[in-house]
Amino acid sequence: MATATYPPPPPYYRLYKDYLQNPKSAPEPPPPTEGTYVCFGSNYTTDDVLPTLEEQGVRQLYPKGPNIDFKKELRSLNRELQLHILELADVLVERPSQYARRVEEISLIFKNLHHLLNSLRPHQAQATLIHILELQIQHRKQAVEDIKRRREDARKLLKESIATLDGN
Amino acid sequence: MDIISQLQEQVNTIAALAFNTFGTLQRDAHPVKLSPNYPDPPPPSNPTEDPATAAGNVSEQPKLMTAALVKAAKQFDALVAALPPAEGGEDVQLKRIAELQAENDAVGQELQRQLEAAEKELKEVQELFGQATDNCLNLKRPD
Numbered sequence: 001m002a003t004a005t006y007p008p009p010p011p012y013y014r015l016y017k018d019y020l021q022n023p024k025s026a027p028e029p030p031p032p033t034e035g036t037y038v039c040f041g042s043n044y045t046t047d048d049v050l051p052t053l054e055e056q057g058v059r060q061l062y063p064k065g066p067n068i069d070f071k072k073e074l075r076s077l078n079r080e081l082q083l084h085i086l087e088l089a090d091v092l093v094e095r096p097s098q099y100a101r102r103v104e105e106i107s108l109i110f111k112n113l114h115h116l117l118n119s120l121r122p123h124q125a126q127a128t129l130i131h132i133l134e135l136q137i138q139h140r141k142q143a144v145e146d147i148k149r150r151r152e153d154a155r156k157l158l159k160e161s162i163a164t165l166d167g168n
Numbered sequence: 169m170d171i172i173s174q175l176q177e178q179v180n181t182i183a184a185l186a187f188n189t190f191g192t193l194q195r196d197a198h199p200v201k202l203s204p205n206y207p208d209p210p211p212p213s214n215p216t217e218d219p220a221t222a223a224g225n226v227s228e229q230p231k232l233m234t235a236a237l238v239k240a241a242k243q244f245d246a247l248v249a250a251l252p253p254a255e256g257g258e259d260v261q262l263k264r265i266a267e268l269q270a271e272n273d274a275v276g277q278e279l280q281r282q283l284e285a286a287e288k289e290l291k292e293v294q295e296l297f298g299q300a301t302d303n304c305l306n307l308k309r310p311d
Binding site for chain 2: 066067069070071074075078081082085088089092106110113114117120121122123124126127129130133134136137140141143144147148150151154158
């Protein structure tokens with residue numbers, strides 16, 4: 001079977017012939033794109049935000065609001081999930097033709113669970129950033145203390161050496 | 169793995185256990201009797217041939233599977249309890265980040281100052297040391 005060769009690299013490399021001698025003779029790299037862009041035929045956006053459940057056409061089971069108590073909502077969704085699994089088992093025993101609605105409700109609960117967990121990620125990222133900044137501040141303070149101490153030691157050593165030299 | 173990834177993995181595990189449970193029950197269930205006129209199907213003659221009965225009794229499997237499902241649900245609850253407490257809201261966190269950044273800048277500048285002063289002192293000491301050794305080597309009297 002004939003395989004196609006890879007496409008050649010873009011021909012821009014010729015413009016950078018004198019880059020080492022004169023960095024300004026070659027064109028600048030293109031600026032980063034903003035807004036929406038097309039990649040391999042599909043549209044992407046540079047604004048990476050988690051779309052709400054309504055935008056995906058899924059009903060939201062946990063209450064909306066500025067501050068959600070994640071632990072409580074996760075636990076209650078878990079209990080709902082277990083109850084729905086039991087309901088599905090009952091329906092399969094008694095009225096097996098009505099399984100579709102129950103299965104849909106179970107998948108709805110799973111979608112809500114995953115969406116709730118995904119919305120915890122920005123919070124986690126900020127908490128990680130706070131932790132890193134605190135660690136860095138601690139390291140810097142430690143380094144400042146170290147330098148101060150070493151300078152003091154060096155100064156003391158110099159004074160002592162002057163004293164011993166003058167003594168002779 | 170961080171706690172949120174563990175929670176996500178646990179949710180997927182619960183889903184897998186649920187549909188495995190229902191799939192196995194559906195596959196291994198006895199056929200339903202449609203009418204009393206039809207005769208019962210003959211019982212399986214070789215119980216060791218059938219891999220489903222070789223694994224365990226048909227009545228034991230649901231117990232094991234449901235026990236696994238309940239255990240997975242309890243583990244999920246334990247993981248939720250292990251989540252760190254949510255302090256305040258997003259604004260509080262953003263304010264804290266801004267404060268920490270300002271403090272980090274200030275401490276960084278202090279560190280830079282100390283470093284420059286220490287390097288200056290090091291250069292002075294090196295110069296004086298060079299002079300002292302020159303004097304020693306040339307046996308010049310110190311001024």
